[in-house]
Amino acid sequence: MTEIILMSDPRVAAIELRECGEPLVDARTDGPALLVDDRRAAADPRFAHLRTGVLERLLDAASRLPDGVRLALVEGYRPPELQRRYFGTYRERLRAEGRYGSEAELHEATSRYVAPPSVAPHTSGAAADLTLIGVDGQELDLGTAVNATPEESDGACYTAALSITPRARENRRLLGDVLRAAGMVNYPTEWWHWSYGDHYWALATGAPHALYGPREP
Ligand SMILES: C[C@@H](N)C(=O)N[C@H](C)C(=O)O
Ligand SMILES: [Zn+2]
Numbered sequence: 001m002t003e004i005i006l007m008s009d010p011r012v013a014a015i016e017l018r019e020c021g022e023p024l025v026d027a028r029t030d031g032p033a034l035l036v037d038d039r040r041a042a043a044d045p046r047f048a049h050l051r052t053g054v055l056e057r058l059l060d061a062a063s064r065l066p067d068g069v070r071l072a073l074v075e076g077y078r079p080p081e082l083q084r085r086y087f088g089t090y091r092e093r094l095r096a097e098g099r100y101g102s103e104a105e106l107h108e109a110t111s112r113y114v115a116p117p118s119v120a121p122h123t124s125g126a127a128a129d130l131t132l133i134g135v136d137g138q139e140l141d142l143g144t145a146v147n148a149t150p151e152e153s154d155g156a157c158y159t160a161a162l163s164i165t166p167r168a169r170e171n172r173r174l175l176g177d178v179l180r181a182a183g184m185v186n187y188p189t190e191w192w193h194w195s196y197g198d199h200y201w202a203l204a205t206g207a208p209h210a211l212y213g214p215r216e217p
Pocket of ligand 2: 129194
């Protein structure tokens with residue numbers, strides 16, 4: 001099994017950032033429409049914003065899907081303040097459950113599900129949480145709900161989890177094939193989380209630096 005590098009790994013933070021200045025665009029209105037699922041709309045009105053290079057890659061990935069299957073964006077841009085809140089809330093939930101001993105262990109465990117704010121790809125418009133939609137307009141079976149935690153899914157949210165059905169594994173394989181072909185990188189603890197141009201992407205691909213840094217709303 002290949003090593004899973006967590007977002008809290010010092011190698012992620014050590015990646016140099018050279019902000020390229022590409023704008024954030026709204027996937028609902030800019031360029032050819034990408035299917036957008038609005039379940040995260042209440043969390044922040046800019047949830048469908050992405051860097052142009054990320055939107056282009058998602059449209060490329062969507063074009064590679066077989067007829068009748070569509071790619072849907074669940075969440076793109078997330079303001080830094082919201083990321084800090086998500087990280088702190090989830091860390092305190094784990095702390096209250098008493099699962100982890102030291103602060104370092106708690107920080108690492110938190111980063112399985114929420115990125116530390118200093119390297120968080122959603123805050124730069126580099127990450128997209130995605131799912132697949134079938135001909136009937138319903139989500140395909142991908143093994144867990146989008147945003148299922150490692151604790152509540154007993155690890156089934158990990159992209160390579162073997163505890164899910166063969167059909168769900170096949171759907172994850174399809175999602176991964178089209179996104180990787182378009183140049184996106186997965187966070188292996190979350191089958192739905194893909195990115196391009198961020199610290200994690202640069203480490204995973206060997207790119208010399210990250211392209212996109214955090215954006216304030
Ligand atoms: C909170 C979860 N949906 C998520 O976005 N996790 C990734 C790792 C992140 O915070 O970037
Ligand atoms: Zn994500």
